[in-house]
Amino acid sequence: MFGDRTGFIVWYSDWKAARGLDKYGTLHYLSRKMHYAxxxxxxDVAEETLKNLQRLPYVKRIEHSYRNEIKTEYERNVPDKTRFYGL
Known part of the structure; x- marks a missing residue:
């Protein structure tokens, strides 16, 4: 359904202006209290979008999200101890 996606954490100074970030991609979350999106x-257009976002006057800084780099397949190396505690 979706191609490869890249996540950005965008720190902003104006909440009302930050609602317009959806023009640049899929806006997943907008925090009013901590001022990030x-x-x-x-x-394929991540670098181009990053340059456009940095030009906005209300954007303080942009961080790359490491969600795609986190391992999501887990192994069970620990043996199951439930049989020792059974009745």
């Missing part, structure tokens, strides 16, 4: 964009 989670934005997902297609990987």
């Amino acid at each position: 989670v934005l997902y964009v297609n990987s």
Whole structure:
């Protein structure tokens, strides 16, 4: 359904202006209290979008999200101890 996506954490200074970030990608979350937004964009236009976001006057800084790099397949190396505690 979706191609490769890249996530950005965008720190902003104006909440009302930050609602317009959805023009640049999929706006997943917008925090009013901590002043950050989670934005997902297609990987093929990520660098171009990053340059456009940095030009905005209300954007303080942009961080790359490491969600795609986190391992999500887990192994069970610990033996099951439930049989020792059974009745």
